[in-house]
Each structure stands twice: as C-alpha cells, then as structure tokens.
Amino acid sequence: MTTPDPADSLTYAGAIEELEAILAELEDDRLDVDHLAERVGRAAELIRLCRQRIADTRLEVERIVADLDAPPGEPGPSAGS
Amino acid sequence: MTTPDPADSLTYAGAIEELEAILAELEDDRLDVDHLAERVGRAAELIRLCRQRIADTRLEVERIVADLDAPPGEPGPSAGS
Amino acid sequence: MTTPDPADSLTYAGAIEELEAILAELEDDRLDVDHLAERVGRAAELIRLCRQRIADTRLEVERIVADLDAPPGEPGPSAGS
Amino acid sequence: MTTPDPADSLTYAGAIEELEAILAELEDDRLDVDHLAERVGRAAELIRLCRQRIADTRLEVERIVADLDAPPGEPGPSAGS
Amino acid sequence: MTTPDPADSLTYAGAIEELEAILAELEDDRLDVDHLAERVGRAAELIRLCRQRIADTRLEVERIVADLDAPPGEPGPSAGS
Amino acid sequence: MTTPDPADSLTYAGAIEELEAILAELEDDRLDVDHLAERVGRAAELIRLCRQRIADTRLEVERIVADLDAPPGEPGPSAGS
Amino acid sequence: MAAAEQSTLFPTEHTFGVGELTASIQRAVARAFPAEVWVRGEINGLRAAGANGHLYFSLCERNSRRGPTSTLNVALFRQDRQRVEHELRQWPDFRLADGLEVRIRGRVQYAYGRVSVVMSAVDPVHTLGRLAAARDRVLRSLAADGLLGANGALPLPLVPLHVGLVTSAGSAACEDVLGELAASGAGFRVALADARVQGTEAEASLLRALAAMARLRPDVVLLVRGGGSRTDLSTFDGGRLARAIAAMPVPVLTGIGHEIDTSVADEVAHTSCKTPTACAAELVERVLAALRRAETAWASVADRSAAAVAGADSHLRRRADLVAGRASGALGGASGRLEGQAGRLSARARSGVTATAAHLEGAGRRLDPGRLHGRLTEAERTLVVAGARSQRAAARAAAAAEAALELAGARVAAADPARALARGWSLTRTADGRLVRRAGDVAPGDTLVTTFGEGAARSTVTATEPAHPTPGARP
Numbered sequence: 001m002t003t004p005d006p007a008d009s010l011t012y013a014g015a016i017e018e019l020e021a022i023l024a025e026l027e028d029d030r031l032d033v034d035h036l037a038e039r040v041g042r043a044a045e046l047i048r049l050c051r052q053r054i055a056d057t058r059l060e061v062e063r064i065v066a067d068l069d070a071p072p073g074e075p076g077p078s079a080g081s
Numbered sequence: 082m083t084t085p086d087p088a089d090s091l092t093y094a095g096a097i098e099e100l101e102a103i104l105a106e107l108e109d110d111r112l113d114v115d116h117l118a119e120r121v122g123r124a125a126e127l128i129r130l131c132r133q134r135i136a137d138t139r140l141e142v143e144r145i146v147a148d149l150d151a152p153p154g155e156p157g158p159s160a161g162s
Numbered sequence: 163m164t165t166p167d168p169a170d171s172l173t174y175a176g177a178i179e180e181l182e183a184i185l186a187e188l189e190d191d192r193l194d195v196d197h198l199a200e201r202v203g204r205a206a207e208l209i210r211l212c213r214q215r216i217a218d219t220r221l222e223v224e225r226i227v228a229d230l231d232a233p234p235g236e237p238g239p240s241a242g243s
Numbered sequence: 244m245t246t247p248d249p250a251d252s253l254t255y256a257g258a259i260e261e262l263e264a265i266l267a268e269l270e271d272d273r274l275d276v277d278h279l280a281e282r283v284g285r286a287a288e289l290i291r292l293c294r295q296r297i298a299d300t301r302l303e304v305e306r307i308v309a310d311l312d313a314p315p316g317e318p319g320p321s322a323g324s
Numbered sequence: 325m326t327t328p329d330p331a332d333s334l335t336y337a338g339a340i341e342e343l344e345a346i347l348a349e350l351e352d353d354r355l356d357v358d359h360l361a362e363r364v365g366r367a368a369e370l371i372r373l374c375r376q377r378i379a380d381t382r383l384e385v386e387r388i389v390a391d392l393d394a395p396p397g398e399p400g401p402s403a404g405s
Numbered sequence: 406m407t408t409p410d411p412a413d414s415l416t417y418a419g420a421i422e423e424l425e426a427i428l429a430e431l432e433d434d435r436l437d438v439d440h441l442a443e444r445v446g447r448a449a450e451l452i453r454l455c456r457q458r459i460a461d462t463r464l465e466v467e468r469i470v471a472d473l474d475a476p477p478g479e480p481g482p483s484a485g486s
Numbered sequence: 487m488a489a490a491e492q493s494t495l496f497p498t499e500h501t502f503g504v505g506e507l508t509a510s511i512q513r514a515v516a517r518a519f520p521a522e523v524w525v526r527g528e529i530n531g532l533r534a535a536g537a538n539g540h541l542y543f544s545l546c547e548r549n550s551r552r553g554p555t556s557t558l559n560v561a562l563f564r565q566d567r568q569r570v571e572h573e574l575r576q577w578p579d580f581r582l583a584d585g586l587e588v589r590i591r592g593r594v595q596y597a598y599g600r601v602s603v604v605m606s607a608v609d610p611v612h613t614l615g616r617l618a619a620a621r622d623r624v625l626r627s628l629a630a631d632g633l634l635g636a637n638g639a640l641p642l643p644l645v646p647l648h649v650g651l652v653t654s655a656g657s658a659a660c661e662d663v664l665g666e667l668a669a670s671g672a673g674f675r676v677a678l679a680d681a682r683v684q685g686t687e688a689e690a691s692l693l694r695a696l697a698a699m700a701r702l703r704p705d706v707v708l709l710v711r712g713g714g715s716r717t718d719l720s721t722f723d724g725g726r727l728a729r730a731i732a733a734m735p736v737p738v739l740t741g742i743g744h745e746i747d748t749s750v751a752d753e754v755a756h757t758s759c760k761t762p763t764a765c766a767a768e769l770v771e772r773v774l775a776a777l778r779r780a781e782t783a784w785a786s787v788a789d790r791s792a793a794a795v796a797g798a799d800s801h802l803r804r805r806a807d808l809v810a811g812r813a814s815g816a817l818g819g820a821s822g823r824l825e826g827q828a829g830r831l832s833a834r835a836r837s838g839v840t841a842t843a844a845h846l847e848g849a850g851r852r853l854d855p856g857r858l859h860g861r862l863t864e865a866e867r868t869l870v871v872a873g874a875r876s877q878r879a880a881a882r883a884a885a886a887a888e889a890a891l892e893l894a895g896a897r898v899a900a901a902d903p904a905r906a907l908a909r910g911w912s913l914t915r916t917a918d919g920r921l922v923r924r925a926g927d928v929a930p931g932d933t934l935v936t937t938f939g940e941g942a943a944r945s946t947v948t949a950t951e952p953a954h955p956t957p958g959a960r961p
Binding site: 339344364374375377378384 | 672676680773779783787797798
C-alpha cells in the first residue's frame with residue numbers, strides 16, 4: 001500500500017512464497033533483532049498486497065459473473081474493456 | 082477477456098472441453114489467485130461463445146424445421162441457399 | 163443443405179437408413195452442437211427427398227392404376243413407354 | 244410395364260400367384276418406396292395378362308356352348324377345328 | 325352314335341360321371357382359368373355323347389321268337405338272335 | 406547509557422558481538438581489575454543499548470501488526486511514517 | 487265222354503226213341519236235381535259271349551297237368567249273365583277266365599244231348615280265397631328260399647336303352663309299351679318276346695320267353711300284360727314264373743293288370759308298375775332322368791364356367807383394387823412414418839439444443855462467485871494467520887533476545903570488581919596508582935591507598951612478608 005511499485009510486480013504466489021519464507025525465518029529464532037521489525041514489516045506488506053490482490057480478484061470475478069448473468073445480447077458493463 | 086479471434090476458431094466441443102478444464106481447475110484446492118480472474122474471464126468468454134453457438138444453432142434448426150414444415154413443393158425461405 | 167446430386171443417387175431405403183442414423187445420433191446425449199445444424203439440415207434434406215420420392219411414386223402408381231382402369235385394348239397414356 | 248413375352252409364358256394360375264405375392268409384399272411395411280412403383284407396374288401387367296386370359300377363356304367357353312346349342316348334326320362354326 | 329371313338333369307349337354312366345366330376349371341379353373353384361376352356365370343351369364332348377346315345381335314334385323293335393315247342397327253361401335256337 | 410552516540414551507531418548484532426567479546430575477556434584471569442571495571446562498564450552499556458533496541462523493535466512490530474489489523478483501505482496509525 | 491257214350495249202348499230191350507229218351511233223361515235229371523246245385527271246377531274253353539249274349543264254357547277237374555279229366559258244360563244265358571255280371575261288379579278282382587277254379591250255382595239240365603249246367607250265380611269268394619291261399623303259399627315258399635328280393639337286388643342300369651319286352655305281341659299292353667317308348671324320343675332298342683299271358687299255356691310260354699331273355703341279356707326285361715281281373719292274372723301268381731323271374735340275370739320290371747293288382751310276379755320283380763304303360767314310363771323316365779342329369783350337369787358346367795370366368799374377372803378386379811389400395815396404403819404408411827421421423831427430427835433437434843443450452847448453463851453455474859469468494863476468504867484467512875504468526879514470532883524473538891541479554895548482564899555483573907569489594911575484598915594500590923599484587927611489589931615505607939566497598943584508606947607499609955600461598959587470596 002505504501003510502496004506499490006515492487007509489490008505490483010510481485011505475483012500473489014511469489015508474495016505468499018516470500019511471506020512463508022519470512023515466517024520460517026521469524027520462527028527459526030535465527031533472526032536478529034536488527035531485522036525483526038523490518039521482516040515483520042515486509043510480511044505485513046506482503047499480506048496487505050495479497051489482500052489487495054484478493055479484493056481485486058473478488059471484484060473482478062463478481063463483475064465477470066455479473067456480466068455473464070446479464071441478459072444475452074446486452075453487453076455487460078465490462079464488455080467494452 | 083475479449084479476444085474474439087481465437088474463440089471464433091474454437092469448436093463448441095473444444096470450448097466445452099476447455100470450460101470443463103477451467104471449472105475443474107477452479108474447483109481444485111490449489112487456488113491460484115493470480116490467474117483466478119483471468120480463468121474466470123476465460124470461462125465466461127467460453128460460456129458466452131457457447132451460448133452464441135447454441136443460439137445460432139437454434140436459429141438454424143428452427144429455420145430448417147420451419148422449412149420442413151412448409152407445404153411440400155413450395156420451397157422454404159432457405160431453399161435457394 | 164442443398165447438395166442434390168448425391169441425394170438423387172440415394173435409394174429411398176438408403177435415405178431412410180441415413181435418416182434413422184441421424185435421428186439416433188441426435189438422440190444420443192452427446193449431441194455435437196458444432197455439427198447439429200449440419201446434421202439436422204442433412205436429415206431435412208433426406209426427408210424432403212423421401213417426400214419427393216413418395217409423391218413421385220404416388221403419381222406413378224396412380225398412372226399405372228389409371229392405365230389399368232382404362233378400357234381394355236385401348237392403350238393407356240403410358241402404354242408406349 | 245409392357246414386356247409381353249415373359250408374361251405370355253405365364254399360366255393364369257402362375258400370374259395370380261405372383262399377383263398375390265405382390266399383394267402380400269405391398270402389405271408388408273418393409274416394402275420400400277424404391278420398388279413400389281415397379282411392383283405395382285408388374286401387378287398391373289399381370290392383371291392385364293389375366294384379363295386377356297379371362298377374355299379369351301370367356302370367348303372360348305361361349306363358343307363351345309354355342310356350338311353345342313346349335314342344331315344337332317349341323318356343325319358349329321368351330322366344329323372343323 | 326355318329327361320333328368319336330373315345331366317346332364310344334365310354335359308357336353313358338361313365339360319361340355322366342366324368343361330366344359331373346368336371347362340374348364338381350368347377351364348383352370347387354379349384355379349376356383355374358388356364359384349364360377352364362379345356363374342361364368345358366371336354367364337358368361339351370361328353371354331353372354331346374350323352375345326347376347322341378339317348379336321343380339320336382328312333383325306337384327299334386326286334387322280335388325274339390322263343391321256341392314255343394322247346395321245353396321251358398331250355399334255350400331255344402332263336403334265342404340268340 | 407552514558408555514551409549513546411557510539412551505541413546508536415552500533416547494530417544490535419554488533420552490540421551483542423562486542424558484549425560476547427567482553428564476556429570472554431571478563432573471564433580471562435589476566436585482566437586486571439582496572440580493565441575489568443572498564444569492560445564491565447562497557448558491557449553494561451551494551452546491554453542497556455540492546456534492551457533499548459528490543460523495546461524499540463517490539464513497539465515497531467506492534468505498530469506494524471496494528472496497522473495490518475486496521476480496516477483495509479484505512480491507513481494505520483503509522484501510515485504516515 | 488267216350489264212357490258216357492258207351493253207357494247208352496247197353497239197354498236193348500226197350501228202345502227209346504230219341505225224343506222219348508231225351509225227354510226221359512230230362513225228367514230223370516230234373517228229378518235227380520230238382521233244385522239248383524253248387525258245383526266247383528276249373529273253367530275251360532270260355533268264349534266271349536256271342537251275339538245272342540249267351541256265354542258257354544265248361545268246368546273241368548284236373549288230376550294232372552296234362553288235361554282235364556272231367557268236364558261239365560256250363561251255359562250262362564244272357565239274362566243270367568247280365569245279372570251275374572251286375573253282381574260281380576262289387577268283386578272287381580274276380581272275372582270268369584279259363585283255368586280259374588270257380589264255384590257256381592245252376593240248374594242241372596239235359597239238353598241237346600248233353601248234361602249241362604245252366605248257371606245262375608257264381609261264388610267269387612270261393613275263387614278268390616283259393617287264389618289268395620295259393621298266392622300266399624307261393625310267396626312263403628319264395629321268401630323261404632330268399633328269392634323275393636333277388637331280382638330287386640340287381641342294379642338297374644342308369645340308361646336302360648336295351649329293353650327285353652315279354653308280353654303278348656300285338657296286345658294293347660304291348661302297343662302301350664312300344665308307344666310309350668317310341669314317344670319318349672329316346673333310342674330304345676326293344677327285343678320283343680311274344681308270350682301268352684293268359685290261359686293254361688301262359689305259364690309255359692312266359693317261362694320260355696324269360697329264358698330267351700336271360701340269354702339275350704338286355705339292360706332290363708319288361709314283363710307286361712294288360713289289365714284284367716285277379717282271376718285273369720292268376721298265371722302271374724304262379725311259383726314257377728316267380729322263381730324264373732327271381733333267377734333272371736337282369737332286372738325284371740312288371741306291369742301286370744290294372745292298378746290294384748299285385749301279383750306274385752310283381753312281388754318278386756325288381757320293380758312292379760301298375761300298368762304296362764307305367765312300366766315303359768318308368769324306363770323312359772329313368773333314361774330321360776339320366777339325360778336330364780347329364781343336361782343338368784352340362785347346364786351347370788356352362789353356367790358354372792361362365793360364373794367361373796365372371797368370378798375370375800371380379801376376383802381380378804378386386805385384386806386390381808387391392809393393388810391400388812395397398813400401394814396407396816403402403817405409400818401412406820411410408821409417408822406417415824416419414825412425417826413421424828420429421829417430427830422426431832424437429833423435436834429432437836429442438837430438445838437437443840435446449841438440453842445443450844441447459845448443460846451449458848449448468849457449467850456456467852459452476853462458475854459460482856460465492857464459492858470463489860469463499861475460496862478467496864480462505865486465502866484471506868491464511869493471510870491473517872500469517873500476520874499472527876509473524877507477530878508471535880517477532881514477540882518470541884524479542885523475548886529470546888531479552889533473555890540472552892539478561893544472561894549476559896548476569897555474567898557481567900558477576901565479573902564486576904565492585905561486587906568483590908562489596909563482599910569485603912579491597913584493592914590496594916601504590917601511591918602512584920599501581921595495583922599491588924604481591925608483597926614484593928612494595929617496600930616498607932611506601933604509601934598505600936586501599937579501596938573498600940565503600941570508601942578508601944591511606945596507609946604506609948611497615949614491613950613486608952614473603953608470600954605464603956593461601957587459598958582464596960588470589961583476587
């Protein structure tokens with residue numbers, strides 16, 4: 001949300017992977033305090049990114065399905081996109 | 082979602098097959114959020130395509146059947162085609 | 163739908179057989195929409211052909227019967243054929 | 244319809260038998276339309292043959308009866324035959 | 325009496341019997357048109373024979389002279405005449 | 406506590422390293438009391454520094470997590486940082 | 487008769503004149519037979535009444551077949567005859583005839599040189615009874631020998647054209663038969679055997695005629711005689727004639743007498759007819775019946791053949807109609823089936839499209855946004871868990887760092903000299919600040935600065951001692 005550029009270039013799957021890696025790091029106790037906050041922050045950023053992705057996807061799916069249920073021959077709201 | 086050209090070259094059977102594959106994918110537990118919307122969009126496109134095909138076929142069948150029910154000896158509207 | 167040449171060379175029995183085969187195909191649940199209109203068109207053509215055959219035969223039979231009912235010794239209209 | 248030669252070699256009984264066979268065929272639903280006119284034509288030919296036979300026989304019988312009823316001792320017109 | 329050899333060899337009773345047999349044949353519907361004229365011809369020949377036998381002559385009277393002198397029961401010389 | 410500047414430039418990891426080194430020194434019998442006291446003083450300073458770091462990190466993490474749990478779309482309290 | 491004549495030759499003494507004697511005989515006869523008498527005997531020499539109307543015959547008595555042995559002349563004068571005939575009208579079976587035994591009543595008289603009976607009445611019952619008895623005897627004898635039905639068992643030919651006729655040639659019966667046969671128009675051939683049919687010679691004559699017929703073997707023999715009284719026809723009741731008829735190899739038809747007569751010959755014959763004409767008519771009828779039968783058969787053949795032709799014609803017409811009808815029916819059937827198939831095609835094509843559309847919409851419903859949202863919500867939940875995990879891990883890491891730090895702090899504290907001073911240890915330095923570690927490090931007189939846990943003290947070395955190792959003195 002704050003640093004959209006690198007986040008946008010991440011896939012959801014990549015984000016989840018990175019998130020899992022961070023969680024593994026965090027849970028491994030090897031992480032020193034210096035990086036802890038930064039890692040947690042990254043994890044939060046990834047989570048937020050994924051949430052956004054999910055929300056976007058949810059909207060998109062709803063739109064698509066709504067288009068599909070629209071009367072045939074009458075283009076749905078996104079037909080022109 | 083709107084790439085009509087390749088869709089047009091699809092057979093109905095091919096479209097249904099692809100649709101079934103997408104539906105199976107979507108019902109799979111390994112949800113791929115990245116591609117979800119794209120897959121749903123493709124499914125919708127396929128459905129729309131199939132609907133169109135069915136509508137076309139229905140019209141064609143109706144025309145043929147109407148020709149068949151026309152008084153014999155009097156060519157149906159499509160007899161000249 | 164209108165390829166009269168091969169149809170003309172068909173026997174009535176052959177036409178009925180093909181028609182039944184198409185009907186059986188259509189009654190199969192795995193209806194192939196891609197070919198439906200084409201199959202229905204072919205069936206309609208066969209039906210039209212058979213109708214024509216029946217009509218022709220009816221005329222022929224009527225002519226023969228009329229010849230038969232003509233006064234004996236006086237050749238019917240088709241006696242010279 | 245007019246092939247008198249083979250017909251002439253048929254007996255009346257044979258002709259009637261063939262005619263009955265054709266009638267049986269005509270009653271059978273499996274007779275296809277392709278052969279119907281041909282069968283009816285053959286039946287007509289047989290009927291015509293039988294009619295001729297009947298007419299000949301009628302004449303012959305009438306002649307025999309007339310000869311017999313002619314004054315005795317005076318030969319009938321065909322007595323010399 | 326005037327005619328024919330084959331007729332002469334027939335007894336009157338045989339002729340009637342044959343005539344009646346022909347009638348029975350005719351009444352039995354077994355006789356087909358092929359044989360009708362031939363049978364009627366034969367019947368005509370038979371009736372002609374019968375008529376001749378019965379009707380074609382005048383009364384003939386021949387006198388048998390029984391030998392009045394011969395003892396009764398013993399054949400007289402003129403009995404054979 | 407007394408000399409925050411150099412401490413501030415230290416990483417938590419560097420501080421822990423230095424602390425470990427001091428601890429190793431402290432256990433050396435050859436170290437005289439004067440140095441000992443000085444080392445002990447340093448170690449205490451390092452420990453204080455580290456405590457501070459941990460506290461800071463804890464705060465930071467709490468803030469991040471709190472941001473994450475905030476309603477999406479509404480920036481958390483640290484959104485402006 | 488000769489004896490009677492001789493008897494009149496014996497008296498010689500008295501000689502009668504003829505007239506006298508005749509008168510005397512007449513008186514004697516009259517005295518001997520004062521009243522009429524009944525006498526019975528066989529009639530012989532009966533002649534038809536003459537112009538005067540008188541009838542004469544003789545009665546005789548036979549002992550053998552060779553001839554009469556006694557005879558008596560009988561006269562029936564006109565008036566008596568008329569009366570007798572009148573009385574006999576109620577006895578039609580009875581008639582005076584030669585060979586017939588009769589019982590008559592009359593007056594015995596002698597006249598014209600003869601004894602004769604002038605008949606006044608006759609007893610027909612006597613004659614008929616005897617005849618009947620004789621007839622019964624013959625019939626019983628024939629029945630006993632099984633001959634009654636013998637001739638009747640012979641088959642009468644269908645067309646008995648060859649006829650043996652046994653009768654009196656030229657008689658009315660003969661002419662009747664020939665006339666009947668001739669009138670029929672059928673070609674009868676008649677072999678006529680003349681025979682006497684009446685009188686004493688009749689039986690022998692008839693037997694000869696039948697014998698001749700048995701040799702000739704015509705189709706049938708007619709034995710006929712014209713009408714007469716039973717008494718006229720008594721010959722035909724005779725046993726020999728009956729046996730001859732029974733033995734005939736061809737059927738014998740009898741036509742004897744008139745209608746109410748039934749003679750033994752009739753009984754034994756194949757067929758008995760009332761009269762000769764009826765007998766001939768029987769033959770004519772049989773022949774004509776055969777001809778009729780043939781004609782009927784022929785007419786039927788002609789009719790039937792015409793009908794057969796007509797029947798064949800109408801049968802053929804029906805076949806022709808059937809051909810047309812069935813062909814039309816077959817076409818109708820084919821057309822009906824075809825339209826059924828067309829209907830199936832329409833219905834199936836439409837329902838196929840509808841079913842396919844329904845299937846597609848089914849697939850479309852599987853594209854369920856609710857379910858997809860659910861899946862996305864699950865993913866979100868995973869993210870929340872990840873957030874929690876990271877929080878927990880961070881807290882744990884901070885705590886661990888803190889714990890390690892505490893441990894390090896403890897170790898540092900343990901090494902802190904301030905702690906030893908607090909326990910009672912102290913530090914001694916030279917005045918220049920050098921730490922005194924051993925006694926040799928100082929000389930008496932040196933100033934020492936001693937630091938305690940709290941505070942310090944200044945002192946001077948007075949003496950030094952060599953080192954004695956003591957435990958716990960090291961720090």
